[in-house]
Amino acid sequence: MQKILFAVLGVLMLVHTSMARAALSIEIIGAGEHQIPVSIVPFGGDEKLGLAINEVVTGDLLRSGLFRLVDPAGKSPHEAAEVHYPDWQVRGTEALAIGTVSAQADGRIVARFRLLDVVKQVELIGQAVSAGDGQIRAVGHRIADLIYEKLTGNQGVFSTRIAYVNRQGKIFSLIVADSDGHNEQIVLKQNEPIMSPSWSPDGSHLAYVSFETGHAAVFVQSLYTHQRKAVANFRGSNSAPAWSPDGKQLAVVLTRDGSSQIYLMRPDGGEIRRITFSGAIDTEPNFSPDGQSMLFTSDRGGSAQVYRMPVAGGAAQRLTFAAGSSYSPRHSPDGKSFVFAHLSGGRFYISLQDFQTGQMEALTEGGWEKKPSFAPNGRLILFASEARGRGILATVSSDGRVKQHMYTQSGDAREPVWGPHL
Amino acid sequence: MKKLVISIVLVNLLAACASQKPHETTAVPAAPAASAAATAPATASAVAAKTAVDPLNDPTSILAGRSVYYPFDVAAVQDADKPLVQAHAAYLSKNTARNVRLEGNCDERGSNEYNLALGQRRADGVMKMLELGGAKTGQLDSVSYGEEKPKATGHEESSWSQNRRTDLNYAK
Numbered sequence: 001m002q003k004i005l006f007a008v009l010g011v012l013m014l015v016h017t018s019m020a021r022a023a024l025s026i027e028i029i030g031a032g033e034h035q036i037p038v039s040i041v042p043f044g045g046d047e048k049l050g051l052a053i054n055e056v057v058t059g060d061l062l063r064s065g066l067f068r069l070v071d072p073a074g075k076s077p078h079e080a081a082e083v084h085y086p087d088w089q090v091r092g093t094e095a096l097a098i099g100t101v102s103a104q105a106d107g108r109i110v111a112r113f114r115l116l117d118v119v120k121q122v123e124l125i126g127q128a129v130s131a132g133d134g135q136i137r138a139v140g141h142r143i144a145d146l147i148y149e150k151l152t153g154n155q156g157v158f159s160t161r162i163a164y165v166n167r168q169g170k171i172f173s174l175i176v177a178d179s180d181g182h183n184e185q186i187v188l189k190q191n192e193p194i195m196s197p198s199w200s201p202d203g204s205h206l207a208y209v210s211f212e213t214g215h216a217a218v219f220v221q222s223l224y225t226h227q228r229k230a231v232a233n234f235r236g237s238n239s240a241p242a243w244s245p246d247g248k249q250l251a252v253v254l255t256r257d258g259s260s261q262i263y264l265m266r267p268d269g270g271e272i273r274r275i276t277f278s279g280a281i282d283t284e285p286n287f288s289p290d291g292q293s294m295l296f297t298s299d300r301g302g303s304a305q306v307y308r309m310p311v312a313g314g315a316a317q318r319l320t321f322a323a324g325s326s327y328s329p330r331h332s333p334d335g336k337s338f339v340f341a342h343l344s345g346g347r348f349y350i351s352l353q354d355f356q357t358g359q360m361e362a363l364t365e366g367g368w369e370k371k372p373s374f375a376p377n378g379r380l381i382l383f384a385s386e387a388r389g390r391g392i393l394a395t396v397s398s399d400g401r402v403k404q405h406m407y408t409q410s411g412d413a414r415e416p417v418w419g420p421h422l
Numbered sequence: 423m424k425k426l427v428i429s430i431v432l433v434n435l436l437a438a439c440a441s442q443k444p445h446e447t448t449a450v451p452a453a454p455a456a457s458a459a460a461t462a463p464a465t466a467s468a469v470a471a472k473t474a475v476d477p478l479n480d481p482t483s484i485l486a487g488r489s490v491y492y493p494f495d496v497a498a499v500q501d502a503d504k505p506l507v508q509a510h511a512a513y514l515s516k517n518t519a520r521n522v523r524l525e526g527n528c529d530e531r532g533s534n535e536y537n538l539a540l541g542q543r544r545a546d547g548v549m550k551m552l553e554l555g556g557a558k559t560g561q562l563d564s565v566s567y568g569e570e571k572p573k574a575t576g577h578e579e580s581s582w583s584q585n586r587r588t589d590l591n592y593a594k
Contacts, residue, residue, distance in 0.1 A: 193570035195534050209538075215565040216538055237542045237566050240535045253539065255546070260539035281539040297536055303495070304536050325495075327533035341533060368577070370533060415534060 035068040036151050039093040043111060044078035045100035049136060053101055053111060056140025057147070059180060060158040063395075064148060064379075065402030080114055080123060088118045095124070095151055097143070107133030113143055115150055124150050137183055157375040161419040162382060163187075163197040163206055164393060168411030174208060176223065179375070179418075181393065181406040187221065188228075198241045199419045200267070207231075207241035207250060207267070218252050220267055231269035242285045243267070244311075251275075251285035251294065262296060264311075275313055286330050286338075287311065295319075295329035295338055306340055306353075319353065322360055326351075328371050332398070333378040339363075341370045341383075350383050350396060363400040373417045374398070382418045477513065478520070478592065484509045490548055492586040494531065497543040499551055507548055510590055511555020514562075521593040522557075524548045524564040527571065529582035534568055541566030544588045 040058050043050035061067040070093040077083045078100050088096055099113030108130055115125040125146055131138040138159065145156030158179055166173045174188040174197060188194060192211035199206060207220045213230070216237040221228035232238035236255030243250055250267045253260050257274065260281045265272040276282040280300035287294055291311065298307050301318060304325040309316035320326040324344030331338050335355075342351040347366035353359065368386035375382065378398060385394040387405055391412030395404045406413075477483045490503040499507055514520060526541030526548075545564035552562055574581035 193567070195538070195568075195570065211567070211570070216568075236546070236564060237538055239538050253535070255539075255542050259543060259546075281536065281543065283539045284533060284535045297533065299495075299536075304532060325532065327536050343531060346531075 035066060036095065037068045037070045037093045038095045038097065038147070038151070039070045039072050039088060039091070040097045041072045041076050041078070041099075043099045043101045043113070044076070045102045049101045049103065049109060049111075052136045053140040053143065056137050056180075057097070057144045060141060060144035061147065063180065063404055065397055065404075066148070066152055080116065080126075083116060085118060085121045093118055095147070097147060099143075101139070109133075109136055109139055111139050111143065113146075115147055137178060141178065141180075154379060155377045155421070157377045157380065157418075157421075160376060160421060161203070162393075162416055163199065163419060164384075164416035165194045165197065165414050166411045167193075167391070167414060171411075174206070176206070176419075187223065187226075195415055196240055197415060197417050198243060199417060200243050201245055201247045201420055203420045203422045205267070207243065209239045209241070218250075220250070229268070231267065232263075232265065232272075240283050240285060242287060244287050245289055245291045251287065253283045253285070262294075275311070276309070276316070278316075282307075284328050288331050289333060289335040295331060297327050297329065306338070319355075319358075320360070322351075330373050332374055333376055339372040339374060339381055341372060350381060352381075352398065352400075361400070363396045363398070364403070369394070371415055371417075375418050376421045380418075382416050384414045384416055476517075478517075485513055488590045488592075490544075490588045490590075491583065492544060492588075494529065494582070494586065495540065496586075497540060497547050499547055504551075507551045508555050511552045511557050514552060514558075515556030518558060518561065521561050521563070522552070523591045523593065524552075524562065525589040525591055526564065526566040526568075527573070527585055527587045527589070528569045529585045530569045530572065530577070531582065532569070534570070538566050538568035538570075541568045541588075548588045548590070 038061065040054055042054040058069055062069060070091050075087055077098050096116045096118050097113060099111055101109065101111040103109055110128060110130040112128045114123055117124050127146065129139050129142045141158040144158040148156040160179050161176055162179055163176050166175050170191055172190055172192065172194040173186050174194050175184050176187055177184045187206060190212055195209040197206050197208040204224060205220055205222050207218060209216050210219050213233060216239045217230050218232035218238045218241050219228050220231050232252050232254060234254055234256035238252060238254055240253040241250050249264050252263050252265060254263050259279055260283050261274055262276040262282050262285050263272050263274050278298060278300045280298055282296055282298045284297040285294050293308055294311050295306060295308050297304055304327055305318055306320040306326045306329040307316040307318050322342060324342060327341045329338045329340040337352055337354045339350065339352050342349045348369045349362040349366045350364045350369050350372045351360055351362045370384045372381050372383040380395045380397055382393065382395050385392050391414045393406040393413045393416050478485050484506060487506045490499055490507060492500065514522065524545040526545030528537035528541045545566055549562050549564045553559060572585045574584045
């Protein structure tokens, strides 16, 4: 009887594990105006690899909200000479992607692809993209980036990665995944909470908060060697790590001298010095792209609001004044605006505020929406949301037009943060 | 001595598990103390006597209350909870071998980091009040769980009010 029970448990656990591994499924809400009509022909050569790349490329382009996919309707050219432009012009497509893909003897995947301007009948891109064994999705994301960059003029972010925390009951996992949520890798898994992952500017390390020592301590971990170190583990809480743009400093929040205050230190934990002296709660520091100033959350005025101060020290200036409370500020990559979570009337909104005009705009309809962070091209914002009673990841375009939900298969996804270009 | 106390606690816990009536077993430590006496007759009776009169284990004592509750985004101990904290302070000042950990918690409104800071402020506020009431710094420790370890998981005030809390967690 006991053996049978174990066998049943074993099967259940297998099912469970495969569910946890299954990729996030994606739901797109709304659509941008002025979408560019494009056709992506499944690549020739290795048909299976071709279809896999096609799925990644079309998924990426659709999610950006900037493209409309025009069906190739049975036409399948793989070389420029095979393209009969009038066939594509009558369908209204403006750009056509074609190519071939093959797996080399050593397992490397090589795709040769072309992007053609259907209207002008010229080649926009002719390039080979390759990746190591099994990294077919990486090839797809790179091709999607090349198409996006050529047709929009902005840098693509499909090859970048995101980090987030998955909570399943009392099990917490720190996850790194592709920008579309696929290819999840577990960086850390434990029975104690994990919070506030933060990417080093070169994408090689994550700083985060772990409760494994019984209280909140800041760790820095290499994503290559997986070596990790507790860099702030003083009495009370150690939290909210944020890297300076040059990667040489880590801002952290410590309570070792009283209330939560912001400190600067080296990423290895050395040379700690305190930079806020409010006696209130000062937390969630975020460096400006030029490294000169810092946004943070403080309740020094009576409620939680966003403030800015010079990193070198000096007076802090309050930036948010709307009714309610404001949290988790992050600079846009161009430094002209910041995004934050605004709690008003019992709902959380992801809001954007321009530094120069001070004008604030809610990008979402409101709900349980927290912890926004910009994609490195500034066009999309990743945040934690909720749907059907579970914590999920979501994105919204920085103009508020295109929204996308990513459902994790199980557990609550929380504390997401978009990584840098590699 | 410490080992003996631990073994008594373990026996107590086992008894509680076996009978499924923890309220009854905590009030009647005589049986496990007697079994401990068999292995260490010199000290067991003293321990048993001490356990029997420890008001911390008296479910009718004010000390049976181990949680302090707060309004939203507030860290100060409310008037209603001050007698509880003061009673624990008096107990700790008389029982200097006892240590307590203050564990601050928050509801889910606010960012996770802000709530971690708020929970720490709640726990530190109780700690300060215990110190003022006579407890020694060495008896006290504080930690914040922010919104990471909610007792109730609903998205409404009935859950939130339970999660805005500092627990007084005595070391066994």
